[in-house]
Amino acid sequence: VTYEATEVSATGGSAASAVAFAKVGEKSVAIGDRAGNFVVMRCATDEMECARTCEMGAHEGEIVGVDWSLNGARLITACRTGNVKAWNVTHTSKTTIQITPQCVVRLFAEVTCVKFHAAQDDVVFVGTRMREVLVIDAVLGCVLEKLPMKATPMCLECNTSGNVVFVGDDEGRINVLMCEARMKKTLSRSEGDAAVENPLLRVMQER
Numbered sequence: 001v002t003y004e005a006t007e008v009s010a011t012g013g014s015a016a017s018a019v020a021f022a023k024v025g026e027k028s029v030a031i032g033d034r035a036g037n038f039v040v041m042r043c044a045t046d047e048m049e050c051a052r053t054c055e056m057g058a059h060e061g062e063i064v065g066v067d068w069s070l071n072g073a074r075l076i077t078a079c080r081t082g083n084v085k086a087w088n089v090t091h092t093s094k095t096t097i098q099i100t101p102q103c104v105v106r107l108f109a110e111v112t113c114v115k116f117h118a119a120q121d122d123v124v125f126v127g128t129r130m131r132e133v134l135v136i137d138a139v140l141g142c143v144l145e146k147l148p149m150k151a152t153p154m155c156l157e158c159n160t161s162g163n164v165v166f167v168g169d170d171e172g173r174i175n176v177l178m179c180e181a182r183m184k185k186t187l188s189r190s191e192g193d194a195a196v197e198n199p200l201l202r203v204m205q206e207r
C-alpha cells in the first residue's frame with residue numbers, strides 16, 4: 001500500500017480541530033477549526049469537478065466535532081462553548097457547494113463530541129462535560145433525552161445499524177448504549193399520563 005501526503009489549506013490558517021468524511025462515496029470532507037470556521041471540500045470525480053465552500057464564523061469557539069448524516073445531505077457541527085448546529089449541504093453544480101443552516105441547539109454545557117445516528121439522519125448523539133450523552137433531533141433542534149454517564153464522554157461511535165453506541169470516556173472506559181429501532185418518540189413526563197418506554201436504555205455496564 002502506498003500513501004501520498006497532500007497539504008491542504010482548509011480554513012484560512014487556523015488549526016484544524018475536527019474532520020469527517022461523508023458516509024456516501026467518501027468524496028466529501030468537512031473540517032472544523034479552533035476559530036469556529038469549517039470548510040466542506042468535494043474531491044474531483046469523473047462526473048464532478050473539485051469544489052469547496054467555507055463557513056466563516058460558524059461557531060463562537062473551537063469546533064470539537066463534525067459528522068455527516070447517512071445520505072451526505074446534512075452536516076452536524078459542535079463547538080466547545082455548547083452550540084450544536086445542523087446544516088444542509090447541497091451540491092448545486094459541478095463546481096459549487098451550498099451550505100445552509102437548518103437548526104441550532106444551545107446547550108448549557110461544554111461539548112466534547114458529536115455523532116450522527118448511523119441509520120437515522122434526524123438523530124444525533126452529543127457528549128458534554130456534564131457527564132452525559134444527549135440525544136438530539138437534528139431537524140427540530142431539540143433534546144430528546146439525557147443519559148447520565150459516570151465520566152465525561154470524549155468520543156462516540158455507532159455500529160452500522162445504529163442500535164449500539166460506544167462511548168469512550170476520560171477515565172479510559174468504553175460504555176455501551178443499546179438503542180431501540182426507532183428512537184424519536186414523544187416522552188410523557190407528567191404523573192397523570194401513562195408510562196412511555198424510554199427510547200434509549202443503557203444496558204451494559206462500563207468496562
